[in-house]
Amino acid sequence: MSNKEWPLFEVFIRSKQGLNHKHVGSLRAADPDMAIENARDVYTRRSEGVSIWVVESKLITASDPKEADSLFEPADSKVYRHPTFYDVPDGISHM
Amino acid sequence: MTDFSGLLKRLTLLFVRKVVHLYKSFSSMKEMDIAELERRFQEKIDKEIKIEPNDWMPEQYRKTLIRQISQHAHSEIVGMLPEGNWITRAPNLRRKAVLLAKVQDEAGHGLYLYSAAETLGADREQTIDDLHSGKAKYSSIFNYPTMTWADMGTIGWLVDGAAIMNQVPLCRCSYGPYARAMVRVCKEESFHQRQGFEIVSKLANGSPEQKAMAQDSLNRWWWPALMMFGPNDDHSPNSALSMKWKIKRSTNDELRQQFVDITVKQAEMIGLTIPDKDLKWNEERQSYDFGEINWEEFNQVISGNGPCNKERVDARRNAKENGAWVREAAMAHAEKRRSRKERA
Amino acid sequence: MKELFEYTLRMADDSLILGHRVSEWCGHGPILEEDIALTNIALDLVGQATNLLEYAAVTEGSGRSADDLAFLRFDRDFRNLLLVEQKNGDFAVTLTRQFFFDAFRKPFFEALAQSKDEQLAAIAEKSLKETKYHLKHSSEWMIRLGDGTEESHARVQQAVNDLARFTEELFYMDEVDQKLISEGIAVDLNTIKPIWKAHVDEVFAEANLEMPEIKWPQKGGRQGMHSEHLGYLLAEMQFMQRAYPGMEW
Numbered sequence: 208m209s210n211k212e213w214p215l216f217e218v219f220i221r222s223k224q225g226l227n228h229k230h231v232g233s234l235r236a237a238d239p240d241m242a243i244e245n246a247r248d249v250y251t252r253r254s255e256g257v258s259i260w261v262v263e264s265k266l267i268t269a270s271d272p273k274e275a276d277s278l279f280e281p282a283d284s285k286v287y288r289h290p291t292f293y294d295v296p297d298g299i300s301h302m
Numbered sequence: 303m304t305d306f307s308g309l310l311k312r313l314t315l316l317f318v319r320k321v322v323h324l325y326k327s328f329s330s331m332k333e334m335d336i337a338e339l340e341r342r343f344q345e346k347i348d349k350e351i352k353i354e355p356n357d358w359m360p361e362q363y364r365k366t367l368i369r370q371i372s373q374h375a376h377s378e379i380v381g382m383l384p385e386g387n388w389i390t391r392a393p394n395l396r397r398k399a400v401l402l403a404k405v406q407d408e409a410g411h412g413l414y415l416y417s418a419a420e421t422l423g424a425d426r427e428q429t430i431d432d433l434h435s436g437k438a439k440y441s442s443i444f445n446y447p448t449m450t451w452a453d454m455g456t457i458g459w460l461v462d463g464a465a466i467m468n469q470v471p472l473c474r475c476s477y478g479p480y481a482r483a484m485v486r487v488c489k490e491e492s493f494h495q496r497q498g499f500e501i502v503s504k505l506a507n508g509s510p511e512q513k514a515m516a517q518d519s520l521n522r523w524w525w526p527a528l529m530m531f532g533p534n535d536d537h538s539p540n541s542a543l544s545m546k547w548k549i550k551r552s553t554n555d556e557l558r559q560q561f562v563d564i565t566v567k568q569a570e571m572i573g574l575t576i577p578d579k580d581l582k583w584n585e586e587r588q589s590y591d592f593g594e595i596n597w598e599e600f601n602q603v604i605s606g607n608g609p610c611n612k613e614r615v616d617a618r619r620n621a622k623e624n625g626a627w628v629r630e631a632a633m634a635h636a637e638k639r640r641s642r643k644e645r646a
Numbered sequence: 647m648k649e650l651f652e653y654t655l656r657m658a659d660d661s662l663i664l665g666h667r668v669s670e671w672c673g674h675g676p677i678l679e680e681d682i683a684l685t686n687i688a689l690d691l692v693g694q695a696t697n698l699l700e701y702a703a704v705t706e707g708s709g710r711s712a713d714d715l716a717f718l719r720f721d722r723d724f725r726n727l728l729l730v731e732q733k734n735g736d737f738a739v740t741l742t743r744q745f746f747f748d749a750f751r752k753p754f755f756e757a758l759a760q761s762k763d764e765q766l767a768a769i770a771e772k773s774l775k776e777t778k779y780h781l782k783h784s785s786e787w788m789i790r791l792g793d794g795t796e797e798s799h800a801r802v803q804q805a806v807n808d809l810a811r812f813t814e815e816l817f818y819m820d821e822v823d824q825k826l827i828s829e830g831i832a833v834d835l836n837t838i839k840p841i842w843k844a845h846v847d848e849v850f851a852e853a854n855l856e857m858p859e860i861k862w863p864q865k866g867g868r869q870g871m872h873s874e875h876l877g878y879l880l881a882e883m884q885f886m887q888r889a890y891p892g893m894e895w
């Protein structure tokens with residue numbers, strides 16, 4: 208029975224032009240077209256979106272939280288990538 | 303030749319020792335790890351850092367959440383039925399549309415919550431089967447019948463009101479997906495309570511017949527609404543751990559008191575009487591004292607013996623069983639289309 | 647104008663009665679996602695009915711409100727198609743009924759959006775957006791069910807066989823239509839029929855479904871000649887207004 212159940216899809220919604228699609232949750236659907244329609248009915252009942260992405264949950268590869276240290280900490284130490292690392296003399300604007 | 307076999311023996315021995323050593327250090331690392339992981343986990347919680355699906359979490363935390371989230375999801379879905387009972391009898395076009403939208407929202411809430419439970423590895427259909435077999439619980443309130451139109455008002459006012467009181471703190475729950483689902487739910491909930499209060503006030507200010515209908519409805523729903531907050535704190539065994547893990551932020555009794563204090567005033571404003579002879583203002587506590595809840599009734603309803611438990615679960619089970627061929631057809635069709643595409 | 651009132655009422659009643667039927671599914675759908683989708687359709691239809699009844703009330707000009715028209719008319723005064731009052735049956739019956747209706751409503755609203763009556767044109771324009779979505783939804787389901795499992799195919803073919811006799815009435819016209827067509831207000835349904843048929847044929851081809859031969863089409867809804875189902879529907883829908891006359895809710 209359970210293999211006859213509809214697969215799980217993750218839903219991403221762009222809430223307005225100019226913003227990224229953001230993960231909002233998941234739902235079940237027999238195919239991707241249906242997933243889009245269901246997402247419209249489930250996640251945009253109050254006009255929360257202008258664009259929808261769906262992807263079958265099993266197709267997503269996620270980084271391992273156990274490796275979060277080695278994946279993300281090196282970037283933490285590279286403060287020179289952030290503009291606030293640099294001193295700008297007084298009087299200089301638009302930079 | 304003999305030398306060589308001796309070497310082989312020594313090498314094998316060395317290898318075995320190495321493996322045993324590795325295994326020993328691995329298992330001791332594992333023990334140390336769990337204590338350490340638990341410490342780090344609690345540290346995160348204390349620092350208000352959210353726990354996300356693949357993060358390490360104590361098994362009990364996962365179990366507690368799965369139980370709570372799926373019970374909550376079931377409550378939303380079963381909760382569609384008492385109000386669904388009046389959709390086809392709503393008294394005017396506006397009320398009909400509002401009630402439909404409201405009940406539909408509850409379906410959405412159920413879905414958001416099942417979706418949060420799935421992130422913990424709880425398969426939705428399995429969870430739903432547990433509801434249908436009576437293994438899983440849901441809010442006791444939905445096992446009472448909606449006899450009159452006034453009940454649509456009272457449910458929105460009291461039941462959604464109590465739900466909001468329970469749910470607002472859950473928006474800060476330590477488990478990310480649950481907290482995010484609750485933020486969505488809470489946003490949608492506030493219209494539910496308002497439309498309910500609007501219905502009740504309309505009746506309370508209407509004809510004597512309407513006013514009586516509103517009062518009768520309040521009489522029937524008041525006590526079940528208070529039961530929604532769960533057992534008294536001293537009878538709520540899981541509470542302490544849930545508080546420590548920040549799954550819960552306030553105790554059952556705190557929330558219940560808050561609800562009484564707010565609701566009594568609202569009832570006064572529209573001229574309805576709370577059906578509790580022990581209800582009185584406590585100057586010292588700056589709160590209302592109220593009567594004892596009938597816990598025997600609560601326990602009976604929770605364990606399946608309420609007036610509508612059977613009807614509610616039957617309705618949900620029928621929906622699933624009658625829909626089986628539809629879901630199968632959609633899957634079969636999707637399969638056919640996929641293989642046709644592949645062949646092309 | 648009497649004709650405009652009559653014409654608007656016919657459309658309004660179609661939306662009202664079908665919306666009522668679809669709303670009966672709320673809480674009982676085959677899966678949560680579809681429960682929500684069906685409720686959306688019901689909500690759209692109730693919304694259309696409200697707009698149309700409000701306009702009908704204005705054109706009648708006798709002081710009756712939209713709610714009066716919905717909740718205080720008797721069976722014989724309802725003008726909806728027989729198709730939309732048919733019972734929900736299983737999911738196949740509900741979707742087939744919806745499909746036949748949506749396939750009509752979409753080209754109908756497209757044409758009505760050009761009406762010289764600005765109010766009707768505006769309602770049509772708004773309703774068209776919703777109806778396009780309804781038609782997509784019901785067409786896809788017809789294909790899924792028709793080309794799904796053996797069981798689903800049998801069920802949906804049976805639903806088609808049972809409901810086909812009500813489809814002729816979609817294109818029913820009389821002197822009300824003729825008068826308003828001559829004024830550029832109403833839609834000539836003779837132009838809608840081939841569009842409807844083409845869409846039904848296309849979907850049925852993909853769904854492996856067959857339209858049965860219709861030996862004796864059923865009609866009468868536009869004159870208030872209904873099936874036995876409408877009485878029960880109204881008894882339920884109008885219960886509050888009948889039981890508590892003159893009260894506000």
Ligand SMILES: [Fe+2]
Pocket residue numbers: 378407408411487491
């Ligand atoms: Fe809810």
Ligand SMILES: [Fe+2]
Pocket residue numbers: 378411465469487
């Ligand atoms: Fe809730």
Ligand SMILES: [Fe+2]
Pocket residue numbers: 408462465491494
């Ligand atoms: Fe609610």
